[in-house]
Amino acid sequence: MKAILVIMDGLGGRPTDLGGATCLERAAKPYLDELARQGALGLMDPIAPGIRPGSDTAHLSIFGYDPLKVYTGRGAFEVLGLGLEVRGGDVCFRANFATVERQGGKLVVVDRRAGRLAEGHAFEQALNEISLRDLGVELIFRASTEHRGAVVLRGETLSSAITDTDPHEVGKEVLVCEPLEASEGARRTAAAVNALTRRAHEVLESHPVNARRRAQGQLAANALLLRGAAVMPHLQPLTEDYGIRGACVAGGALYKGVARLAGLEVLAVPGATGDLKTDLRAKAKAALSALARVEFVFVHVKGADNAAHDRNAQSKREFIERVDREFFGELLAGLPPGVHLCVSGDHTTPPAVGEHTADPVPVLFWGPSIRADPARTFGERAAAQGGLGRFSGRLVPQLLGYSDLGPKFGA
Amino acid sequence: MKAILVIMDGLGGRPTDLGGATCLERAAKPYLDELARQGALGLMDPIAPGIRPGSDTAHLSIFGYDPLKVYTGRGAFEVLGLGLEVRGGDVCFRANFATVERQGGKLVVVDRRAGRLAEGHAFEQALNEISLRDLGVELIFRASTEHRGAVVLRGETLSSAITDTDPHEVGKEVLVCEPLEASEGARRTAAAVNALTRRAHEVLESHPVNARRRAQGQLAANALLLRGAAVMPHLQPLTEDYGIRGACVAGGALYKGVARLAGLEVLAVPGATGDLKTDLRAKAKAALSALARVEFVFVHVKGADNAAHDRNAQSKREFIERVDREFFGELLAGLPPGVHLCVSGDHTTPPAVGEHTADPVPVLFWGPSIRADPARTFGERAAAQGGLGRFSGRLVPQLLGYSDLGPKFGA
Structure with a gap:
């Protein structure tokens, strides 16, 4: 089975975002809510409870690497963020x-x-x-x-x-x-x-x-x-560990860089700008097209984090609504059967704070292997009651596991 | 934002404590129940699932240290418990x-x-x-x-x-x-x-x-x-890692000693005896007074553990009721807005066992950043349904994270 991970950067929020609700909770998002009804939710600490993550360390952890071991400091990852094709050992x-x-x-x-x-x-x-x-x-x-x-x-x-x-x-x-x-x-x-x-x-x-x-x-x-x-640390490419091909659809250079280190092919997607104006339908089409060739597609969508760094809760909510309508509308219309989806964020960015915080992030898993839970909507508080409980990072290993793509550890 | 951690030593219990309920569940505790209604609950394994903690190792883990790495044996921590001002390297x-x-x-x-x-x-x-x-x-x-x-x-x-x-x-x-x-x-x-x-x-x-x-x-x-x-291990003071000032209100020497190693100022609180007779209103007043000067206050209350070691479930229940009435009554009457609270134990001590056990411990987080859950009371079974899920130790990093005091790991 094949799999798509969609990371909405800075997705998590706080009840203080919009009059007692988070931006995600308040957003009108019929596609994501339907996925939540059919799938299961949980809460993720991107690295560990109480650790306030950077985008770089959070993505390492989500991909299954231990940032406490492989993160050599922001210097190397800043260079990745400039778009250089850095390799382990550089x-x-x-x-x-x-x-x-x-x-x-x-x-x-x-x-x-x-x-x-x-x-x-x-x-x-x-x-x-x-x-x-x-x-x-x-x-x-x-x-x-x-x-x-x-x-x-x-x-x-x-x-x-x-x-x-x-x-x-x-x-x-x-x-x-x-x-x-x-x-x-x-x-x-x-x-x-x-x-x-x-x-x-x-x-x-x-x-x-x-x-x-x-x-x-x-x-x-x-x-x-x-x-x-x-x-730059040597990362063992997950494509080798899992024996799969993988592709990345992202606008921001840092995310492309981490994906490349993890062994994914980074796709050129015209219109994927890594900000609030990004072409979300183009990203969904690129993901679907890649899925015809590879087993795993990583999609990164930056805008919600940009809006939250700008302390604009309304803009964060509206961007989430646009991701639902344009990205998931397009994606779900063309998704072949048997694909697993994971939707989450890399950290919480409450607009009232304007920075990453340590609060756990809501996670949604959907697909034929998932044991559905009673969730009726995708949101922080629904995820806190979700059937997947609370865990630290490792979204990609879990997603590939549900898709029967994971190697066995032991006999 | 500022934060208070209240550890009620040996708080966790078993259904065999008092006719099918734990001492905490059976206790009349209107203040804690109201905090539970407004906040969120979870379950903590003080160190990791199935590890039966000592008070020393549990507090290290709650403060965010890894006791499997820094705990050099009880010798050094017993000396802390005698009230000596031991330093790392002694x-x-x-x-x-x-x-x-x-x-x-x-x-x-x-x-x-x-x-x-x-x-x-x-x-x-x-x-x-x-x-x-x-x-x-x-x-x-x-x-x-x-x-x-x-x-x-x-x-x-x-x-x-x-x-x-x-x-x-x-x-x-x-x-x-x-x-x-x-x-x-x-x-x-x-x-x-x-x-x-x-x-x-x-x-x-x-x-x-x-x-x-x-x-x-x-x-x-x-x-x-x-x-x-x-x-005695060298602990990196959390006050340095977080760039904050912290204070400790405790009766028992061991807890003061661990707090001092973690960089907290240990306050002299007349009447804080570290046993069942302790002056709980004096401790609440000391915590409030400290909070005017520092960002983080750690309060340790020992009595529930003493009663449980004496195998006296009734006494443990009554002490929890007294903590609710006298400590939380006094504290909440004087608490300024915007403060986060965490209330938990360092381990479970069921009166029927008279010793620390490995069972997870109920945790309550309360304050403006907390995503409230449906809990209506503070207890072990309510916590098992809580919105914070289950995690290992690290209460202080989480509490300081909610209070926007945590350093960022990564960029």
Whole structure:
């Protein structure tokens, strides 16, 4: 049997959201309510009771990984969120464009943000052409907003046990990256970082965009400052553990990145923007189309969380209603028989708080294997009385289990 | 938002307590029942299903620590229970006053309990004046009942990997303490124990209380025998993890000790005796007063457990009724808006058993963030139908989570 997991980011709420009810409880959602009547509900602590999850740690846990073991810090996952195709073992950095001037043999920082330039993306190609192959290292650079960017170093047994090059202060020289442990990996990673500092300065110093900035009296973006080295953990792809093919339909880069680490094929879905304007019918069609080829489809819908971060309960409720009407309306109209569905959130985001909270999240399972419970609607309080009880994360293993796709542990 | 956790020690019961109902179910408790109507109930396994908890391990788990990782044995926590201000890294011992006689260069045990003397406290000052500073060690001695006492050694990297000095047999010589591993810490701790044995013997041999005991034909308490070395674990203070201030209102020394390790300020509350006669209104007033200064107050009430250990179900029921009337009556009359409450026990103590059992414990959460459930009363069977489901320990992380005080794990 096949399976679809739909994560509505930030789905959970509090009774204070909308006059004594949560946004989900108050939303008109005939499709989800019908699924609840036919299926069973429960409550999930995304990681464990009382742990306030990030989107990254919550998704790891939902996919069946233990974030307390595999989460190496936000650095690596932030880089995933920028859309880089990071792999296990890669060393990831936050990078700043900076303005430096040469004093003797040293590079001294004039501005840590290169005047908050707008043209970061214009340097991407030149920086990605820098070769560190003499050190056995592959380089990937990605610009983000203003002076911000990310660097990924890829190679055999690199290490994040190294120091920053960013001196975090104007007037100080760009720091030499030093290994923090006696390993060959740390030594080689530090050498690659120092080579990158030199070569990036050469490339940027002579870049035509900087010539234009100087001509216009602006600060040149003539150096990269690196900080916060973090190794991307090696995740055992669940597609290998389960012997299945899987696909991901998502707008946000972080969710695509986690899905890719978990072995899922990330689909390009025009109109899936990862925000409130996303094309929900396009996402449902993409999920149905993928389901013809693969056993498991992960769908991520971000909007409810965006509305809640904006502290807009009405907008969160309306987005949930739109997901019900457009996504589930489209999906259920085309769903072949025998498919299991799981619908939940990755954490609670109450609009009154505007941030993730530790409260448990409602979960809905639907499909032929599910033992139906008396629930008549999909909501937090209905889920608290649901037939699935309360559990921590692991939605994907449970969903694939109901779909008879799970490996046996033991004999 | 602020939060109060109220642990009624040994709260959980069995249907055999009072003619088919538990003491909690049978108790008249209008305040707790009203909190249950407005809040939500659940069942907690203090550590994990089927683990019969001690008060020490249960409180560690309720505070969010993993007792399977941090619990180093009862030795260290028994010393906490004597009221010593033990710190992480201290090496704690059970100590006996004993009677020894010198035979050649050796001390031979005549009585391992020094005639079960009553004057142990009279030796406290003299023993605490013994200096082990030449070995880089600070000594704390505390007498308990009869011949019993406790020793704490404090210093850089001490170790509990050492042997006892107590030969556990009359007619044997006091043992030389030996390191059980090749570490500098074990060597130095053993040296400190051996110096303590010699110096305690000198101090006690010439102590005026022993002169009087000898004159009255009683055995002199002229030696300390040490056994059961245990290191107090370093607990990461939850006040640091959460960036909050916390306070503890308790009578029993063990609970104050665990609270102090967790970073809470332990309040002196006259009348809080840690038994059935405790002044419950004074504890409620102290909790309210603390809440004006700090974000989190932990209240421990011991009596229900005492009554259950005495196998007195009627007394346990009556104590719960008194907690409802006097503690919660006083507390709720003065509670400011926006505070979250959690009420539970640290384990089940059925009067018919007279000991802690592994049965899950009812939990009540109340406050603006809580999704209310249909419960109409606070009791074990109502909790089993409650909207919070079943979970293991971690009451403090959940309570601080509802109060928007929790750190985020991930991004």
